[in-house]
Amino acid sequence: MSTNTSKIEGNDAFCLMPWLHLHVSTRGLCQACCIAPITFGDINKQTIGEIWNGVKINEFRSNLLSGKKDKRCRGCYDLEDSGVKSIRQETLEKYGYKINDIIQDDIVSKPVYLDIRFSNVCNFRCVTCWHGASSKWFEEAKATGTNVAKTAIIKAINKEDEFFQQLESIVSGVEEFYFAGGEPLVMDQHYRVLELLLKKEKKGVHLRYNTNLSLLDFKGKSVIEYWKQFHKVTVSASIDAAGELGEKIRRDSDWSTIKQNLKVIKSECPHVQLEIAPTISALNVAAITSLHKQLVEEGLIDIDSIYINMLSRPDQFHIKNVENKTHVIDQLRQHLGWLKTSEASTETIKKINEILVCIQSYQ
Numbered sequence: 001m002s003t004n005t006s007k008i009e010g011n012d013a014f015c016l017m018p019w020l021h022l023h024v025s026t027r028g029l030c031q032a033c034c035i036a037p038i039t040f041g042d043i044n045k046q047t048i049g050e051i052w053n054g055v056k057i058n059e060f061r062s063n064l065l066s067g068k069k070d071k072r073c074r075g076c077y078d079l080e081d082s083g084v085k086s087i088r089q090e091t092l093e094k095y096g097y098k099i100n101d102i103i104q105d106d107i108v109s110k111p112v113y114l115d116i117r118f119s120n121v122c123n124f125r126c127v128t129c130w131h132g133a134s135s136k137w138f139e140e141a142k143a144t145g146t147n148v149a150k151t152a153i154i155k156a157i158n159k160e161d162e163f164f165q166q167l168e169s170i171v172s173g174v175e176e177f178y179f180a181g182g183e184p185l186v187m188d189q190h191y192r193v194l195e196l197l198l199k200k201e202k203k204g205v206h207l208r209y210n211t212n213l214s215l216l217d218f219k220g221k222s223v224i225e226y227w228k229q230f231h232k233v234t235v236s237a238s239i240d241a242a243g244e245l246g247e248k249i250r251r252d253s254d255w256s257t258i259k260q261n262l263k264v265i266k267s268e269c270p271h272v273q274l275e276i277a278p279t280i281s282a283l284n285v286a287a288i289t290s291l292h293k294q295l296v297e298e299g300l301i302d303i304d305s306i307y308i309n310m311l312s313r314p315d316q317f318h319i320k321n322v323e324n325k326t327h328v329i330d331q332l333r334q335h336l337g338w339l340k341t342s343e344a345s346t347e348t349i350k351k352i353n354e355i356l357v358c359i360q361s362y363q
């Protein structure tokens, strides 16, 4: 980094997110990021500008600058303590070149990295999910009294046209747009954002997705045709296991369709960075190695194109509860051997090793 970072040297509380990132939850709350419940305002009561320059966000910024760790950021700090890279660290790596502008020169302009969770609309009912993140979970949640709203669909923004006007006023500075769900590819607002970016000639914005990859066409719109127009697209496919097990975990999914969609992306959009992003739980930890190997051997992903999410809730599916841990440990060791002989990166080997270490700690 060529910038002067003296203000943050040795400050391991510091996070760039509140200078860069606008996260809007499905409840319309503007928060520091998707993992910390640090709320700066309500998008249905304030404008983006009011929130971005508000008292709460500025307080948080000054605490971070003065090296005060916020307890609500423990999701990052705990990961770092266990040797795993956190979102805080990833953001510093990615946007570290901006530190000089935003801190040294004290410029707090507009968010550059957006993550707007427009709704919980989803076409799957994954067993590890809940109503807040999937509209399809509503009936089951209602039956057990765990629904978080009176309607299946929870929308973040009440006045969408007004919100999109605000978005239009800040979009010139946007460098990254992250879409997650619910399922972004079945959300009208996702396509509206893409239209806005194209209208404003922002084809250089990095589009990032977490998607279940169940479809590539929605209401007559082809996401492939949109992606062809953007220079940088990263697709993290939430796939937990191959075949029937995958369909059992990600209920309403169809393995052959998902594989076909991976093939279509590979052939029609070779510039898309495609990876799998399994959520590791007691349900699939024994199957993750075969999923990874199969997709690599079939040429659908590169060996290093895997992002691991460790499931933390619901507790019943935590990997500590997996039966036959010895068998899973053997499989993971074999997989590590395969990764090494296949020249996988040290980062990938580290990710698989982290699952191994985790399960060993519960033996």
Ligand code: SF4
Residues within 6 Å of the ligand: 015, 016, 017, 018, 032, 033, 034, 035, 036, 072, 073, 074, 075, 076, 077, 086, 087, 088
């Ligand atoms: S330190 Fe982590 S949890 Fe806290 S705001 Fe930054 S990314 Fe979010």
